[in-house]
Amino acid sequence: MDLLLHADDIHASYDHRRILKGVGLSVQRGEILGLIGTNGAGKTTLMGVLAGSHRHDTGMMTLAGEKYVPDSIEEAQACGVGLIPQNFRIDPQLTIARAIFRGTFQADKPHHEVRDQAGKLIRDIGISLDPDMKVGTLIRAEQALVEVLRMVAEEAQLVIMDEVAASLPDHDVAVLHQVLRMLVRQGRAIIYITHRLDEVRSIAHRIAVLREGRVDKILEASHTDVDELAFLLLQQELEDGTRPTDPATGEEALRVVNLSMEDKVREVTFNVSKGEIFGLVGTHRSGVYELVEALAGVHPSTSGHIFLHGQPVQIRGVQDASRLKIGYLSDAAESGEETGSIVDGLQPVPEAGEANLRDEISQLRGVTEVIRRMRISTTNIHGNISTLSGGDKQKIQLAKWIGSDCDVLILSHPSRGIDIGAKETVYKMLSELSQTGVAIILLSSDLSELIGWCHRVGVMRDGELVTIEANANTNEDVLVHHMLGVKFESGGGDARRVRN
Numbered sequence: 368m369d370l371l372l373h374a375d376d377i378h379a380s381y382d383h384r385r386i387l388k389g390v391g392l393s394v395q396r397g398e399i400l401g402l403i404g405t406n407g408a409g410k411t412t413l414m415g416v417l418a419g420s421h422r423h424d425t426g427m428m429t430l431a432g433e434k435y436v437p438d439s440i441e442e443a444q445a446c447g448v449g450l451i452p453q454n455f456r457i458d459p460q461l462t463i464a465r466a467i468f469r470g471t472f473q474a475d476k477p478h479h480e481v482r483d484q485a486g487k488l489i490r491d492i493g494i495s496l497d498p499d500m501k502v503g504t505l506i507r508a509e510q511a512l513v514e515v516l517r518m519v520a521e522e523a524q525l526v527i528m529d530e531v532a533a534s535l536p537d538h539d540v541a542v543l544h545q546v547l548r549m550l551v552r553q554g555r556a557i558i559y560i561t562h563r564l565d566e567v568r569s570i571a572h573r574i575a576v577l578r579e580g581r582v583d584k585i586l587e588a589s590h591t592d593v594d595e596l597a598f599l600l601l602q603q604e605l606e607d608g609t610r611p612t613d614p615a616t617g618e619e620a621l622r623v624v625n626l627s628m629e630d631k632v633r634e635v636t637f638n639v640s641k642g643e644i645f646g647l648v649g650t651h652r653s654g655v656y657e658l659v660e661a662l663a664g665v666h667p668s669t670s671g672h673i674f675l676h677g678q679p680v681q682i683r684g685v686q687d688a689s690r691l692k693i694g695y696l697s698d699a700a701e702s703g704e705e706t707g708s709i710v711d712g713l714q715p716v717p718e719a720g721e722a723n724l725r726d727e728i729s730q731l732r733g734v735t736e737v738i739r740r741m742r743i744s745t746t747n748i749h750g751n752i753s754t755l756s757g758g759d760k761q762k763i764q765l766a767k768w769i770g771s772d773c774d775v776l777i778l779s780h781p782s783r784g785i786d787i788g789a790k791e792t793v794y795k796m797l798s799e800l801s802q803t804g805v806a807i808i809l810l811s812s813d814l815s816e817l818i819g820w821c822h823r824v825g826v827m828r829d830g831e832l833v834t835i836e837a838n839a840n841t842n843e844d845v846l847v848h849h850m851l852g853v854k855f856e857s858g859g860g861d862a863r864r865v866r867n
């Protein structure tokens with residue numbers, strides 16, 4: 368094996384708070400090294416040190432045998448180290464070609480040259496993307512591929528990917544993995560961060576576990592399993608979740624009848640009961656996002672009817688939705704960019720027209736309890752949200768909505784970026800919330816989460832709601848086949864078979 372990067376005894380901190388306490392790590396050319404750790408373990412900080420955006424305090428790094436101390440992202444890039452950050456954002460107005468070459472010395476070349484070169488890179492990597500298309504028209508998985516192509520254009524030898532696949536559906540993740548395997552076959556190395564333990568096992572050659580500021584263990588991916596990785600992360604066994612097999616039979620909270628949104632959502636009808644967790648899934652162009660955005664008033668429906676507690680309602684904008692006590696946690700990349708103090712961030716979303724009269728002390732107690740329960744890693748609850756790790760920012764957003772006084776709560780990818788231990792807590796909190804009568808609509812691309820958390824799951828395909836599956840009668844394969852449009856032979860539950 369050919370050693371590319373070696374880091375020894377790396378220490379790093381923020382404002383004198385020690386985060387990395389002696390990290391040792393090496394990556395070979397041709398290798399994908401998985402990096403896992405609970406929220407706040409220091410993964411992003413470590414990657415910042417490697418990619419030149421965070422200066423370490425002490426320790427030593429070498430790259431291709433040479434001493435390596437990048438002072439900036441640009442310097443790291445020039446040495447061949449590139450980073451695709453958590454929640455990366457590309458200007459939606461850029462063409463794919465311009466996006467691929469942004470920040471490189473080729474960026475100023477005439478349009479046709481950049482386009483031809485982008486076209487060649489795209490072909491070499493074996494995917495189909497039109498270099499002239501605007502980034503804003505791409506789904507998230509395609510944007511991730513554009514970022515990977517940017518790494519190739521930068522001629523990065525070490526590519527660091529920080530939770531790039533979070534909230535991507537499995538089949539998009541599979542395409543991304545194929546591309547990554549090709550990159551390492553060309554002699555590059557990849558450090559791949561994810562919270563999905565099955566994913567890291569399938570993509571990585573070795574897996575490093577970061578705990579308490581150090582690399583606690585490095586395992587061969589083929590010699591470990593999800594349970595062992597979970598144990599190493601949490602220092603305890605994962606609880607066996609019980610599936611919510613009984614469809615909730617509470618009063619109806621929401622009914623949607625023949626709802627359409629232009630041609631993106633067509634004639635969708637379903638209902639959600641009080642106390643029910645109703646899952647929704649579909650590929651990015653299935654209309655599932657447009658459906659929840661219509662209910663949340665982000666892009667109102669163009670026809671159809673919505674009933675709340677049996678009464679017809681109009682949702683023409685987000686104000687209507689909030690007045691009707693419909694909450695919406697979106698998974699847009701910029702939704703995690705909140706500022707303000709952690710305490711303020713954890714205050715429930717105020718309902719329109721109603722003053723919040725809870726007294727301050729009980730609020731602070733509540734905040735401290737949420738921080739403890741969700742294992743948010745902070746030493747100062749009055750500190751700014753921007754000082755939290757990515758997963759902890761997501762927990763703040765989620766806790767804020769869970770604490771709000773909504774009758775219907777729509778959550779898009781609520782566990783995005785959250786580690787497996789905290790995920791269990793999130794589910795418990797959602798389940799407690801549903802028991803108070805709140806109807807929850809949960810949009811997720813994580814099928815195991817839908818099966819583990821939801822009473823029923825609706826599948827959207829080509830703008831239509833093609834099935835609603837009761838938890839007891841479904842499994843991940845059934846959901847995938849509905850998403851992709853494969854027909855089933857009739858028969859009950861596990862007896863169902865795919866017709867080829």
Ligand SMILES: Nc1ncnc2c1ncn2[C@@H]1O[C@H](COP(=O)(O)OP(=O)(O)OP(=O)(O)O)[C@@H](O)[C@H]1O
Nearest residue numbers: 381406407408409410411412744754755756757758
């Ligand atoms: N800009 C900052 N200022 C102060 N503290 C910070 C800053 N960024 C991160 N931290 C702290 O450093 C610690 C490690 O954060 P980091 O983002 O590296 O964790 P992580 O392992 O990547 O977590 P996640 O899985 O949630 O992304 C956290 O406790 C966080 O609060």
